[in-house]
Amino acid sequence: MTADSPATPRDDNSGGEPAPKYQCIRCTGPFAAVPETSLGRPPGPQGYHLEAVKPGIFWISAGGYDTMFIVTEQGVIVIDAPPALRSMLVPAIQSVTSQPVTHVIYSHSHFDHIGAADIYPADAVRIAQENTATTLQQYQDHRRPLPTITFVEEHTLEVGGSRLELRYRGNIHQPGNIFIYESRQKVLMLVDVIFPGWVPFRNLAVANDVHEYLRAHDLVLTYDFDVMVCGHLTRHGTRADVETQREYVQQLRTASRKALATVRIEEVATRTGTENIWALMNGYFEDAVDAVTRDMLTTPTSDGRLWTERLGGADVWTPHHAFSMIQALRVENPD
Structure with missing residues (x-):
């Protein structure tokens, strides 16, 4: 996966029930069904x-x-x-x-x-x-x-x-x-x-x-x-649309902060080495984007549904949003 591409699903066998999988896509799909409320x-x-x-x-x-x-x-x-x-x-x-x-x-x-x-x-x-x-x-x-x-x-x-x-x-x-x-x-x-x-x-x-x-x-x-x-x-x-999107971007921000705190560039270096700095950074961003995307697309939202059930295109562009949010948090480091 590149920083601008959807993540590839992987099982999490770290104990307990396996993490739910999100359906990854390329430009040809398959895409999640667009919610009726989006049409x-x-x-x-x-x-x-x-x-x-x-x-x-x-x-x-x-x-x-x-x-x-x-x-x-x-x-x-x-x-x-x-x-x-x-x-x-x-x-x-x-x-x-x-x-x-x-x-x-x-x-x-x-x-x-x-x-x-x-x-x-x-x-x-x-x-x-x-x-x-x-x-x-x-x-x-x-x-x-x-x-x-x-x-x-x-x-x-x-x-x-x-x-x-x-x-x-x-x-x-x-x-x-x-x-x-x-x-x-x-x-x-x-x-x-x-x-x-x-x-x-x-x-x-x-x-x-x-x-x-x-x-x-x-x-x-x-x-x-x-x-x-x-x-x-x-x-x-409507106001409800604004409130829903605000929840989405706030959750994205929280998930991105978590990824920045948990993804270790030292672990990425064991796969990429350290000579090629861009390969190392690319691997780091891949892991962070993957972590945020998994969090966003598998965690139930405030009404119990997944984002793919509430907002059209959640499966398509959440990885791209994750990259932008990670970059904004990492580079600007706001309170």
Whole structure:
């Protein structure tokens, strides 16, 4: 097994009952069945699913990417423009209102979420956190027009009776990634942090700072919301989804700390020798990732089920999450 590959199961005959085995996979499977609670509405014949999650607030999903827009009496506020929805966003908006898009909010600078922002009117007001604006200024990508309004920590947008609170709360995914909150109807949008019904995207959602990413789960739960739009997958989220993912990453952190305390590089050296340092370190990481993956996939969770029974993709990406967590703990050594 490499640090980026699922572990190979092995029996533990150290006494008592053998440890339960987890099913390892390669890119071709076999994969654990996706829990029913992870599945959402499939795209319709037009290629997307459109749903009014609250009066005037619409969620749109193409199956792997999603976003939302808000229809007001003074225009439409839209958040992001995933290229996966390039041909669908404007028709979807026009299917429910004749109001023009007047405001565009960028959740962050990543192309897979705002790479089709050129579909909106050129005179629309575009709002982003200053880190996002700086990054886009460097890219000079016509598909991601520069924001016209930027802010450092907070910005409130009020249009036609809708009030959106935009807030930057640190490097929880990449610098500039913001919370977007419609407080009157209790709708929260935060992209690339929570993955409703699934484990996070590979390597803890490629978070720029793993420890800030973990903290984000607690920050999300400080908001009073009952609908959450997360940027990915086939359904919008709930508070329960956030609590479940928080349990997963916290258990991952605990298991990774345990592995760092118990996996001995001296024992690895008996297999690899010490001359080839990279072989030695690779063996060390393999053993640590294997230990964390075994712990995560064989230990019952708070409701008695395994993670493969609660979150889609737990068997696929837990080894990758384990590597990222081990690295963050080993290199940064936080309290």
